Amino acid sequence: MSLQLNGTDGVTFNDxxxxxxxxxxxxxxxxxxxxxxxxxxxxxxxxxSSSSVYTADRFKIGAASxxxxxxxxxxxQTEVPYEPSYYGRWTxxxxxxxxxxxxxxxxxxxxxxxxxxxxxxARRPSGSTTINARIVQYFGTGGSPSSTVVTSLGTVxxxxxxxxxxxxxSVPSISGKTLGTNNNSNLWVGVQITDTNxxxxxxxxxxxxxxxxxxxxEYVPYDMNLARCQRxxxxxxxxxxYGDTFMVYQASTGFLFNGRFPVTMRTNPSVTxxxxxxxxxxxxxxxxxxxxxxxxxxxxxxxPDKVSLIYQAGTHSLTxxxxxxxxxxxxxxx
Amino acid sequence: MTxxxxxxxIITNEPEGVVKDNSLHIPFDEANTDYQEYLExxxxxxxxxxxxx
Numbered sequence: 407m408s409l410q411l412n413g414t415d416g417v418t419f420n421d422x423x424x425x426x427x428x429x430x431x432x433x434x435x436x437x438x439x440x441x442x443x444x445x446x447x448x449x450x451x452x453x454x455s456s457s458s459v460y461t462a463d464r465f466k467i468g469a470a471s472x473x474x475x476x477x478x479x480x481x482x483q484t485e486v487p488y489e490p491s492y493y494g495r496w497t498x499x500x501x502x503x504x505x506x507x508x509x510x511x512x513x514x515x516x517x518x519x520x521x522x523x524x525x526x527x528a529r530r531p532s533g534s535t536t537i538n539a540r541i542v543q544y545f546g547t548g549g550s551p552s553s554t555v556v557t558s559l560g561t562v563x564x565x566x567x568x569x570x571x572x573x574x575x576s577v578p579s580i581s582g583k584t585l586g587t588n589n590n591s592n593l594w595v596g597v598q599i600t601d602t603n604x605x606x607x608x609x610x611x612x613x614x615x616x617x618x619x620x621x622x623x624e625y626v627p628y629d630m631n632l633a634r635c636q637r638x639x640x641x642x643x644x645x646x647x648y649g650d651t652f653m654v655y656q657a658s659t660g661f662l663f664n665g666r667f668p669v670t671m672r673t674n675p676s677v678t679x680x681x682x683x684x685x686x687x688x689x690x691x692x693x694x695x696x697x698x699x700x701x702x703x704x705x706x707x708x709x710p711d712k713v714s715l716i717y718q719a720g721t722h723s724l725t726x727x728x729x730x731x732x733x734x735x736x737x738x739x740x
Numbered sequence: 741m742t743x744x745x746x747x748x749x750i751i752t753n754e755p756e757g758v759v760k761d762n763s764l765h766i767p768f769d770e771a772n773t774d775y776q777e778y779l780e781x782x783x784x785x786x787x788x789x790x791x792x793x
Contacts, residue, residue, distance in 0.1 A: 676764050704748060706765045
């Protein structure tokens with residue numbers, strides 16, 4: 407016979423500590439990364455026009471026109487527990503159905519055939535946009551992958567006040583399915599617009615976990631959260647006054663490029679770099695003289711760990727051994 | 741209009757990736773979603789610009 411604890415104030419142990427929920431048997435129980443909206447490497451405000459873009463790390467969002475921006479919680483507020491720092495505000499200025507806020511969990515094997523629960527806090531401060539929660543099992547590309555499987559979780563009944571929403575779902579089994587050969591399958595978790603209304607929707611503390619119960623939101627230290635995000639995207643911090651990724655001019659057209667990523671990325675990443683306009687434009691800066699040149703890149707081999715060489719077309723009459731710098735981005739998002 | 745230009749490996753002189761709009765340097769890695777997008781662009785009948793020498 408199992409022992410049941412039905413108290414409403416948790417369990418008090420001999421040392422006086424209280425526990426309010428069963429300890430999770432799972433480390434990193436939240437399959438979503440950055441569900442607390444703590445990491446914003448790309449910036450803190452984004453606009454979109456008939457497109458979807460990556461915003462807060464790991465979250466891709468769109469609308470016919472609109473924006474997504476970081477907002478700060480007031481200290482001491484009690485509507486969303488555990489004093490989160492930020493929430494995300496999705497503004498839908500004009501709309502057609504089916505735009506979505508979602509995150510792609512690497513590997514469609516995750517949670518397949520299991521019961522899982524999505525939970526999050528949300529409110530709609532203005533407008534009347536309606537949304538539906540859903541998951542999508544995507545089997546990747548290459549070869550003959552199985553077709554995508556979409557499972558609706560239900561309507562999110564928004565009001566102007568923060569509410570916690572919980573959806574439990576039986577994630578379909580992938581028995582008999584075929585993965586693509588390109589190692590890019592994923593489980594997509596999101597909320598999708600279901601009408602053409604405009605509005606503003608706020609989200610906080612998004613969690614997707616094993617089981618039929620929404621347990622308290624999992625706190626992940628910022629450094630660990632950032633590292634997990636950087637498996638998919640890295641951007642040199644703007645606080646580096648001399649840029650990032652130092653390069654030494656080594657031959658008539660080539661630079662030895664010390665662009666080591668802080669975390670091994672999911673795959674060979676796509677890379678941008680620039681100095682005059684940070685991160686783009688292919689410009690680099692000579693550290694001792696301030697000279698700036700624009701390169702037409704002919705070769706830029708990457709691995710999941712680094713960019714190590716860069717070659718350019720033509721010559722700039724540069725001095726061998728000089729040191730250059732730039733800011734970079736690297737993306738291996740799903 | 742989107743443009744792509746071929747990148748060549750400096751040692752083997754074989755294509756190693758493409759540059760999208762002279763900004764985004766994309767490796768030929770099938771797990772890279774930007775490369776998948778490039779393949780779709782080619783499948784639509786488009787052709788990349790040749791590599792700069």
